[in-house]
Amino acid sequence: MERIRKALEQANRDRAQGHADLGSGGGIAANLSSAIRYTQTKVIDVPERVLTENRIIAAVPFHESKDAYRMLRTRVLQTMQENQWTSLAITGPNPGCGKSLTAINLAISLAMEVTHTVLLVDLDMRKPSIHEYLGYQPEVGLSDYLLHDVPLSQALINPGIERLVVLPGREPVRNSSEMLNSPKMVALVNELKHRYPDRLTIFDLPPILDADDALVFVPYIDSMLMVAEAGVTSRDDLQKALSVLKSAPMIGTVLNKAPSRRSRYGYGYGYGYGYGYGWYYGKKRRAERAKARAAARTKA
Ligand SMILES: Nc1ncnc2c1ncn2[C@@H]1O[C@H](COP(=O)(O)OP(=O)(O)OP(=O)(O)O)[C@@H](O)[C@H]1O
């Protein structure tokens, strides 16, 4: 009785401090699953100035471009739930098109839905950047777990957003594609995917056309989201990237950095779904739809 009372008191204290167990049940093997709890996770305070400067707008209260991420979240979530997928990898054809920023903003938007928890994993091992966006230099990263058996719990951080835990990289590593394909990595991904049905795992991957890292990882994830940069990513590159990934369940293509009249920042976060380049480049199809709508209006 005394033990139960103490446990309840501890739980109340944790709740009061904004801590929560990311897991959904007991009986956890004494390995990485037990590590993914806020109670053991380092909480870092990311100032709003850093969030704004680094365009992590999903976490900035009342940001004018937030809605685009909410819409993206809803579409992604619907597709994942329909298919019972719990993991999503984000990639793009080329460097710099906005994969990491999309991964971070989407992960935050997803975590703001109270029905599940989110784990954001930096799998761009050649150029980990999620910690930089959060303005934080980790002492331990994913590669320390994979290469040096450092407990995963030491790498996890909570960036002050409820229900979100980040597994960052620390520094670039060599042999990144071998590491992504290593038995330890595969075991980690399987564990992350299957342990808790209410947890979504978002992986930030490197560009598809630059190295085979993203490709070797495809068999281990449920779904993928492609990020293309408006005005920069060529149709050829996008088609190449989609065809390289043709075996992967593709949720859609985000058209990032699209000019937006609504945004003071001059950028928007357009998105298209299905094989997005149809939407992205489909001027003819858009014109046909507009014509059909006009015809329908005339009929009415
Ligand atoms: N929607 C956006 N509007 C304005 N700037 C953006 C947008 N998305 C990304 N950026 C900027 O573009 C740059 C690259 O973004 P990001 O790091 O997310 O790209 P990446 O595809 O992950 O790059 P890499 O291939 O190097 O990992 C950053 O300076 C980022 O701030």
Ligand SMILES: [Mg+2]
């Ligand atoms: Mg990146």
